[in-house]
Amino acid sequence: MIRVRDNCRVLRGRADWVFMDRTEMRPKRLVPEFEDGFQPANAPLEDLEIRIPAAVSYPAHQFISERRAQSYEIDQLGHVNNANYLRWVEQASVDALASVGWDSARLQAENFYVFALGHELEYFHEAKEDDPIKIVSWVAEKSRVRGAWIHEMYQRDTGELLARDYAAGVFLRRDGANYRPTSMPDPLTHGLMTGERT
Structure with a gap:
């Protein structure tokens, strides 16, 4: 666009x-x-370039969130529309941050923002209305001003992997009317790696 x-x-x-x-x-x-x-066109597909160059992988805490597939999320084929998986992982990230003491009010007070750079979402199996969904999320990579989550979405009762998302974001602080790159605050890094409130 x-x-x-x-x-x-x-x-x-x-x-x-x-x-x-x-x-x-x-x-x-x-x-x-x-x-x-x-x-x-007879050319290779353009790389979306959302992977983090020179990122460090961490043995991070896994955050679990659960939900049910809602009727309004179902498309004409009778399964969860693909766009809803992005909504689920966005909410899973927000829930994980809040669970370690970094809800939206704290993020704003600390002048720390994460803007989405992109998602690489793979679908494996469909979810149907009222299916119990388990989302397992962890911070997979981090560089000085960027980070990435991995989210795996499962049918909770069967354990079947439904989808996997690589979600990259950039860390920013507000400077007047503009946003500038910044590093993740150490207490937040600690919370995401350990699952402890900071």
């Missing part, structure tokens, strides 16, 4: 998906007209 006033790219994304036969609920070959209209 390009912002019109200055021609600056503000959003980009890529999705892989499956064309489904609604009557049989099985993957179906695309019709040639569709394929022709959406044929990719």
Whole structure:
């Protein structure tokens, strides 16, 4: 997506998906007209560049959050719409931060913000309405001004892995009307690594 006033790219994304036969609920070959209209250029896909260069991996605490798949999250195919998994992992991050004493009020008081850089979300199995969902989240990588969570979403009762997300963000502090890169406060780093309130 390009912002019109200055021609600056503000959003980009890529999705892989499956064309489904609604009557049989099985993957179906695309019709040639569709394929022709959406044929990719004969070039490799552009790297979305959300991975953190020179990041350090940590043996971090795993945070658990649970929820149920809600009726409003279900699409016309009868399973949780893919967009809802992003909502789930965003809430899981907020819940994990709050559990170690860093809710939104504390983050603001400490002048510390995390802005999303991107997500790499892989889907493995579908979730249906009212399925119990367990989300396991941990800080997987951290550099001076960036960090990344891994979130794994499971069907709680069967243990089946539904989806995995790599979520990268940049650490910022507010400086007047602008935001500037900053490092994560040491107490927050300690809390995320240990699960202790700080």
